[in-house]
Amino acid sequence: MLSQKSIQIIKSTVPLLEKYGVEITRLFYKNMFEAQPQLLNIFNHSNQRNQKQPVALANTILQSAIHIEKLNEINLMPIVHKHVALGITPEMYPIVGAHLLGAMKIVMQDEATPEIMAAWTEAYRAVAQAFMDAEEDLYFETEEQIGGWKDTREFVVDRIEEETPLIKSFYFKPLDCKEIATYIPGQYITVKITLQGDGVDVPTDKMRTYVRHYSLSDKPNDEHYRISVKKELGKNNTPNGIVSNHFHNVIKVGDIVPMSVPAGDFVVDNDSETPILLICGGVGINPLFSMLKETLVQQPDRKINFIFCTHSESTQPFKEELKQLEDDYKETGNLKINLVYSENQGHINKEIIEKYSTINVDESEIAETDVYICGPVPFMMQVNKDLLKLGYHKENVHYELFGPLTPVLEENQMLRGVKNIIEN
Numbered sequence: 179m180l181s182q183k184s185i186q187i188i189k190s191t192v193p194l195l196e197k198y199g200v201e202i203t204r205l206f207y208k209n210m211f212e213a214q215p216q217l218l219n220i221f222n223h224s225n226q227r228n229q230k231q232p233v234a235l236a237n238t239i240l241q242s243a244i245h246i247e248k249l250n251e252i253n254l255m256p257i258v259h260k261h262v263a264l265g266i267t268p269e270m271y272p273i274v275g276a277h278l279l280g281a282m283k284i285v286m287q288d289e290a291t292p293e294i295m296a297a298w299t300e301a302y303r304a305v306a307q308a309f310m311d312a313e314e315d316l317y318f319e320t321e322e323q324i325g326g327w328k329d330t331r332e333f334v335v336d337r338i339e340e341e342t343p344l345i346k347s348f349y350f351k352p353l354d355c356k357e358i359a360t361y362i363p364g365q366y367i368t369v370k371i372t373l374q375g376d377g378v379d380v381p382t383d384k385m386r387t388y389v390r391h392y393s394l395s396d397k398p399n400d401e402h403y404r405i406s407v408k409k410e411l412g413k414n415n416t417p418n419g420i421v422s423n424h425f426h427n428v429i430k431v432g433d434i435v436p437m438s439v440p441a442g443d444f445v446v447d448n449d450s451e452t453p454i455l456l457i458c459g460g461v462g463i464n465p466l467f468s469m470l471k472e473t474l475v476q477q478p479d480r481k482i483n484f485i486f487c488t489h490s491e492s493t494q495p496f497k498e499e500l501k502q503l504e505d506d507y508k509e510t511g512n513l514k515i516n517l518v519y520s521e522n523q524g525h526i527n528k529e530i531i532e533k534y535s536t537i538n539v540d541e542s543e544i545a546e547t548d549v550y551i552c553g554p555v556p557f558m559m560q561v562n563k564d565l566l567k568l569g570y571h572k573e574n575v576h577y578e579l580f581g582p583l584t585p586v587l588e589e590n591q592m593l594r595g596v597k598n599i600i601e602n
């Protein structure tokens with residue numbers, strides 16, 4: 179519990195954090211990686227390069243300062259799930275704390291008075307404790323469940339399917355042939371790929387581990403985990419994505435891939451009976467396709483509208499599976515699958531959403547509809563704006579980001595100047 183004095187001081191630093199937040203977190207990462215190079219193996223360097231991770235951290239610190247007297251009201255769970263997927267341990271918290279507070283002092287200079295530093299030291303301990311407690315619980319749950327495990331477990335690539343020229347599905351079975359943990363549709367697994375240095379960021383005589391999350395794209399089953407990976411091609415002379423190209427160009431049936439247990443709190447609520455609206459763009463279809471398949475099994479009477487936006491038929495994954503679902507559930511009249519090809523219909527807009535989201539639901543049901551969105555950030559921002567105009571309720575709209583978490587749907591809560599960073 180923080181003292182009243184510290185609470186007041188932390189609140190008074192909100193304008194400073196708005197001003198210096200991203201500068202502090204950028205310096206924090208630079209200094210920490212210099213002092214602790216082994217940590218380079220658990221962070222995603224692309225998220226450092228494009229600044230999304232420093233922004234996500236700065237934003238969380240800002241939110242912690244704003245809500246300091248009711249820390250328990252901040253939803254830490256998306257970060258807790260990421261930390262658990264990455265194997266973050268309590269011993270790492272003092273290292274992060276020392277570098278974070280050190281960076282605050284360097285960036286804020288005289289504005290970082292001894293009182294401010296003392297209050298932030300106390301606050302860091304409180305926030306870190308909240309994370310460590312929640313992470314301990316989640317580690318316990320994930321390890322103790324049937325088929326669960328801690329850290330990494332080795333899986334064998336059992337099958338590879340080409341969904342589109344740029345998306346391949348990989349089916350994994352455990353090397354130990356024992357049971358696998360189930361998951362809630364919407365969750366992701368985290369792969370750890372160790373490669374020889376590329377001679378650019380990492381010397382060629384050194385190895386580097388690349389950690390990446392991939393949403394599970396099939397419904398939960400006892401047999402396999404399926405992920406569907408989009409090959410990231412570099413834009414404007416930038417290098418191609420490391421891990422996705424490794425999956426597409428190198429990984430073959432029989433290869434072994436270490437991964438951590440399914441995690442993530444972007445999950446479908448199959449206890450609710452209200453209509454469900456799933457809106458996805460591009461490879462963002464993966465978590466929503468898992469949700470769609472599982473909801474149809476668990477709740478065949480629930481009304482579902484599925485809107486999938488992609489460039490054209492040639493870029494559409496899961497064609498046959500979608501067709502099969504449409505045929506299987508035609509009789510019920512509850513499922514409507516809507517494909518929006520931008521080459522014919524342009525990008526998604528309010529009219530398209532209105533047309534497809536109300537096919538099998540009444541206007542009176544809109545406010546209670548559960549909405550799940552996944553796709554590129556500008557896509558999700560546009561869809562969210564349109565949904566609110568159409569009467570969908572903010573608290574019923576859930577979204578997944580294929581990158582560091584930032585409150586993309588709540589522009590008023592964003593740190594100044596970061597909109598461009600997260601949109602690109």
Ligand SMILES: Cc1cc2nc3c(=O)[nH]c(=O)nc-3n(C[C@H](O)[C@H](O)[C@H](O)COP(=O)(O)OP(=O)(O)OC[C@H]3O[C@@H](n4cnc5c(N)ncnc54)[C@H](O)[C@@H]3O)c2cc1C
Pocket residue numbers: 224225227366388390391392393394405406407408409410411412413416417418419420421422423442461464465578579580581582
């Ligand atoms: C919760 C979650 C779920 C996800 N689910 C999926 C999924 O189901 N399917 C899927 O395909 N992906 C998914 N992702 C994204 C995935 O984790 C990876 O981020 C993605 O595959 C790209 O990784 P990469 O190693 O190939 O690219 P990286 O090497 O990380 O590169 C990322 C981007 O940065 C660019 N880049 C690289 N180097 C530079 C440079 N020097 N300068 C400028 N630009 C550069 C690359 O061209 C590329 O576009 C998910 C992410 C999260 C967080």
Ligand code: HEM
Pocket residue numbers: 217220221222223225226231234235238239256257260261264266267270271272274302305306309581582583
């Ligand atoms: C109170 C302390 C901490 C806060 C507020 C914090 C906050 C965050 C936030 C906001 C994210 C982004 C979540 C996302 O990617 O979706 C994140 C991710 C991450 N955190 Fe933490 N974190 C803390 C402690 C730690 C510690 C102790 C470690 C261990 C070194 C750590 C390692 C990571 C890693 C590796 C990621 C993923 C980043 C990436 O994608 O590169 N964090 N954290």
